[in-house]
Amino acid sequence: MKRLVYAAAFNLLMVNVCIANPTTTAYTTTIKKIDVLPSIFGEVAFPKRVRPSIASNVRHSFKIQIPSNGNALEQINIRVPEGLEVSKKIKIYDQFRQHIATDVSINRVKASTVVTLKFSEPVAPGNILNIDMNNVRVLGVSNAWLYALSVRLVGYDADISIGLVRYGIY
Numbered sequence: 001m002k003r004l005v006y007a008a009a010f011n012l013l014m015v016n017v018c019i020a021n022p023t024t025t026a027y028t029t030t031i032k033k034i035d036v037l038p039s040i041f042g043e044v045a046f047p048k049r050v051r052p053s054i055a056s057n058v059r060h061s062f063k064i065q066i067p068s069n070g071n072a073l074e075q076i077n078i079r080v081p082e083g084l085e086v087s088k089k090i091k092i093y094d095q096f097r098q099h100i101a102t103d104v105s106i107n108r109v110k111a112s113t114v115v116t117l118k119f120s121e122p123v124a125p126g127n128i129l130n131i132d133m134n135n136v137r138v139l140g141v142s143n144a145w146l147y148a149l150s151v152r153l154v155g156y157d158a159d160i161s162i163g164l165v166r167y168g169i170y
Helices: 002-020
Strands: 039-051 054-065 073-080 090-093 102-109 112-123 128-138 144-153 160-168
Touching: 039 160, 054 144, 054 160, 073 128, 090 102, 090 112, 112 128
Parallel strands: none
Antiparallel strands: 039 054, 054 128, 073 112, 073 144, 090 128, 102 112, 144 160
8 A cells, every 4th residue: 555655646746847847858959050150160280390399380270161141251360379379470362272462460468369360352252261370389288279260241340259270289
């Protein structure tokens, strides 16, 4: 008899819990892909070795794809991770290896450095930009260097974050 009472109480408790907190077996949701914002891909690092065990100057390269149904690109902001020092030797070219005229400025505030790449003419949708940051000086130690990227598109007054570029150690 006790077993029957405990079983009934347990069943009532479970029914109340399931009614109060309904759960589903699948937690997936459909998220539409945002394909109007530029995306980052193709991160590559090229070390310039002074000694075999030290990589003091490196070249960090990555690509940004501007979707064909998005807006033209006016500017790219790159937040440099602490422990790296960048130079103005940054080359930008399109998928056809044509150089793109860019004004490069570096703003250093305390431990934070932001590189601003302002294009003389907005880069049209449908292009792929190759960005080569040459002579990046490694001053610190890290398991991974993370550059935060944001862009300014034609028609927008604010910068839009598009993600991180990650480089591992050598």
